[in-house]
Amino acid sequence: MLQHGAYTLLIDSCYDREVFPTLEQAIEWTWASTEAEIEAVKFVLSRFFTLGEDGQYVQDRILQELLEYHAKADTNKRIAIERETKRKEKSTNREQCVNEAPPNHKPITINHKPTKEKTTVVEAPEGVSVDVWKSFLAQRKLARATVTDTVIEQISKEATKAGWTLEQALSECSARGWRGFKAEWVAQKAVVQNKFDVAHVTTPTPPNQDAALRKIEADAKRAVPIPANIREKMELLKRSA
Secondary structure (H helix, E strand, O other): OHHHHHHHHHHHHHHHHOOOOOHHHHHHHOOOOOHHHHHHHHHHHHHHOEEOOOOOEEOHHHHHHHHHHHHHHHHHHHHHHHHHHHHHHHHHHOOOOOOOOOOOOOOOOOOOOOOOOOOEOOOOOOOOOHHHHHHHHHHHHHOOOOOEHHHHHHHHHHHHHHOOOHHHHHHHHHHHOOOOOOHHHHHHHHHHHHHHHHHHHHOOOOOOOOHHHHHHHHHHHHOOOOOHHHHHHHHHHHHHO
16 A cells, blocks of 8 residues: 555656655655555656656656647647747738737837846845755756746744744755645644654653664554645545544
């Protein structure tokens, strides 16, 4: 069952991201935390994926379908451009009416104001080290996402809500392969860790503690918060039962 779940999550993630994972990314994408779950991910990668020279595990069927999809998209784009070019040429060459505006005429109104576009950020923001910034840029490039002023502003606001610095937030995004950053994500993680810390401080560990209990506590340290959408589904299942 663990191997089936790891296979399904990896396949869905590859289609969704249109990229193939390294071992670390595969573990992150599947939320594998226990030793058994990580072993299941490794088994699926070795059985159904091919390790490339760049460290990425490639699935041949997905690669072929993505290449075919992008080829068709490029063809459709080219056809659309050619059709639009012919339409404009036909519209320009026809005889104009007396009161008709010239081709490509853009009306100017009193409410017209030039818009300021957000430019791509290429330099590290203030307070962010060069190494963290380079890692964040590399992660965004892998996810085929641009880095703009708006993106950095949103991450900075969420980091402030969580009591984090911008550098800490960008570093977490790079480590976890996140496209964005939400204060609630790290807040959930902190709650889990704090609960365990309280139990650890208030309850001394006996010298002859059961090995299975030690394993459970070790797994709890490595546990990650359950995503909000998964928790909602679990609540719905409980109510329907």
